[in-house]
Amino acid sequence: MQDTENSLNAAPSLLVIFGGSGDLARRKLIPAMYNLYLDGLLPEGFAILGLGRKQMTHELFRALLREAAGKFSRQMIVEDKWTTFEKSIHYISGEIEKRQLYDDIAVFSKKLGGECNRLFYLAIPPTSYSPACRGLCQAGLVSAKDDSPTSRVIVEKPIGHDLSSAKEINAVIADVFHESQIYRIDHYLGKETVQNLLVFRFANSIFEPLWNHHHIDHIQITAAEEDGVGTRASYYDGAGALRDMVQNHILQLLCLVAMEPPWSLDADVVRDARLEVLRSLRPIVGEEGVKQYTVRAQYGPATVHGEEVPGYRREASIPADSTTETFVAIKAFVDNWRWAGVPFYLRTGKRMKKRTTEIAVQFKAVPEVLFNANKDRPLDANL
Structure with missing residues (x-):
């Protein structure tokens, strides 16, 4: 053809x-x-x-x-x-x-x-x-x-x-x-922005000296979807947001953000660098750890773009007593020298306000705020 x-x-x-x-x-x-x-x-x-x-x-x-x-x-x-x-x-x-x-x-x-x-x-x-x-x-x-x-x-x-x-x-x-x-x-790795992450990090010498716990306060990784479970109800109820999104897509994004520079772009070399990040993740242990570092939830009924949509338990093929999460948030830590003490906030969910996949890197504030520090005396525009 x-x-x-x-x-x-x-x-x-x-x-x-x-x-x-x-x-x-x-x-x-x-x-x-x-x-x-x-x-x-x-x-x-x-x-x-x-x-x-x-x-x-x-x-x-x-x-x-x-x-x-x-x-x-x-x-x-x-x-x-x-x-x-x-x-x-x-x-x-x-x-x-x-x-x-x-x-x-x-x-x-x-x-x-x-x-x-x-x-x-x-x-x-x-x-x-x-x-x-x-x-x-x-x-x-x-x-x-x-x-x-x-x-x-x-x-x-x-x-x-x-x-x-x-x-x-x-x-x-x-x-x-x-x-x-x-x-x-993992089809998330085919997204253009994801593929550009390695270039962004390792082809720009300006970022490498700053890409560590000395300069970064925290990192947020979000994968939000507007849609509900749709035709994937039977699969999704057996998986949930954690298995469907976090253990693959979001952890892959975390690895690309947190990995050490690979010595080449050979697939095995990049894989090993990502694997080291996963090995450095701090385990969330016991019921208290789950309560402290994770949040699970389900979406309820709402109005989306002017149309009434059902809550998760009212979706077709979903049991009325289902406890499967459609939203999950995790506070994770990568316990190595580069990322010691830096929280990674991971979150994903369905029926969110907007569809987006984003990584937000929050750098630490400078010690003194010189400009507009006095709220009672705002700076006038010098135009």
């Missing part, structure tokens, strides 16, 4: 999306692929295969994605371009736990003609990662790390519900895919 002369000269590739009709695929993945197509960055012979439980024709699936792309694509929908693009989109229904689904994937892959590179995107709950990886392996859909065609897998956060389940899931994935074939994605 080569559209421009700038299209990459690559082998035919198949993107298989588990959860193809879900929120992530509709809001993020398909609009992103359409934009890559418009920019001429998809190879000849590229195809998308959506997987889901619902029985659906290719045409109905394409219509569903067309509507979503119209809402969420960063570029305008050009009908003739979309018509060409959607010819690469296909759909298969099936159960993740059953072998038939993976046999159907294998048959579809062969129909593309010859061998094709395969990218598996697990846009599904983490409880389904294990059967998905095992099914792909048993159907012979995963090649060795250095073989051609290539096989890759992308897993979304959260990977598991707690430490033990995360270890179990990672072990299953590692049994099927080599580490170099595994991409654990």
Whole structure:
């Protein structure tokens, strides 16, 4: 489906999306692929295969994605371009736990003609990662790390519900895919401002001498959303704001702000620098620690843009007695030399006043306020 002369000269590739009709695929993945197509960055012979439980024709699936792309694509929908693009989109229904689904994937892959590179995107709950990886392996859909065609897998956060389940899931994935074939994605790191953080910090010599506890009073990291849980109710009620946002997105932002300068921009080197920040985080211990350093809350009914919206417990598919938090705030400390005593205020929530992701660095005040120190004698404008 080569559209421009700038299209990459690559082998035919198949993107298989588990959860193809879900929120992530509709809001993020398909609009992103359409934009890559418009920019001429998809190879000849590229195809998308959506997987889901619902029985659906290719045409109905394409219509569903067309509507979503119209809402969420960063570029305008050009009908003739979309018509060409959607010819690469296909759909298969099936159960993740059953072998038939993976046999159907294998048959579809062969129909593309010859061998094709395969990218598996697990846009599904983490409880389904294990059967998905095992099914792909048993159907012979995963090649060795250095073989051609290539096989890759992308897993979304959260990977598991707690430490033990995360270890179990990672072990299953590692049994099927080599580490170099595994991409654990955090889409917050793709934001332009986030990517600019490393440049802001390490390419500007003016900041490095000031970037420590001697000069910084505190740092605030905020990720606020205007929307409620929407169509993610069943997932969200089992996760909550802490697991959905803090343990991945916000901690990644904290790491980029607080990390030591890496000796290179190699992925492993940057990862190790971020890991040192996480190891330096002060544990919040016991009930008293939780009370002192954290806040949890749920959003209630409100009027948003002139429209009445329900509170969290009145949302569809949310239990009336749910205690899942939709807002969380944490006062964190990074106990190392650079950040000793500097509080990091982390907060995230749904149904907030405005949608924003921001990092605010508050520098310490100078010892004496020379200008306008006497409120009874304000300075006149000298104009």
